[in-house]
Amino acid sequence: MDWLVYLIVLIIVIAVAIWLYVARQGDVEVEFLVEQRTEFTLTNINANTAVFNCKVPFVNKGNQDGTIMDCYTRHLLPQEQFDAVELSSWLATEARPRTDGYFEALIVPLNTGETVDVTMKFTAKNGDIRAAMADMVDYTVDIVYQVVGRGELYITKNRMTVTADELIKSLNSSTAKA
Template sequence: MGFLIVLLIVVLGAAVGVWLYIAKQGDANFKFIIDQRTDFTLTGITKETATFSATVPFINNGSQDGTLMDVFPRHFLPCEQFDAVDTDTRLTLDRANRNDGYWEAYIVPVTTGGSIILTVKFTAKSGDIKVVLKDMVDMPIDIVYQVVARSLWYIAKERLVMTADEIHKALAASEEAAAR
């Protein structure tokens, strides 16, 4: 009987030790660093469309590697607020710039990160895009991301705001550059 009690104590001690080891290992913890993003710049313009892009850094500041399985933008520009354009937003990893809207799963080692390129394309419903965007409003954009790591997968998001002022400045800078 004494042997069984000693064996039970050893097994329970080992189980507690394994649990503490696993708990100490931690997990991935991703953060898109919105306040370090670049300003939106004009990357392409036609009479009907204007395309802007910004770079947003991210980091895995957890204690384990993690995988960004799916990352996508969601813009908020309801027609009640501004109905003069159709809006398309996309993002891609800056190291593997894709133009098909597909996010390829990306393993991010602990304490490292990278950057995404967020692209916003406005298409005027009628008229010249430069004239239409003079009345543009601030537009919130969520970066939604799915993380797979040691714990159960989760979905999180960070919100940035593409300001009307940024759009106006980028258009003005483009006109200045074209005038030179």
């Protein structure tokens, strides 16, 4: 029966070795560094709409390359909180600008990252964007992303707060320049 004991020990040793290999290998870990984002600045305005933009870096701080399969913004500005504007938002990587809101799946090698441009477009319900945004409020925006690496894909998000102050400051500075 010694051979059976040896076989069982061998199987256990191989299983432990594989487990250690997988554990040591790790996986992708993407994070959007929302605390490092730039302030939203006005990039376009007319009587009815104002468009603001900010940059948010992201990194793969895991141990493996990974892929961001999809990524999008989810702004949380309910009409109960602020009813003077309609808001739409989207993002694109700084290196591959696009305006259709589509996020092209992107490989993020480990210990690297890029930056996304987040765009917020406000449209005044009363036709006057400056008047509509005079009483702007703080609100939150989630950057939602789907990641796949070695293991199962997952969807997660990082949340940032957009302050009324930064929007109004940028809006007013454009008035001053004009």
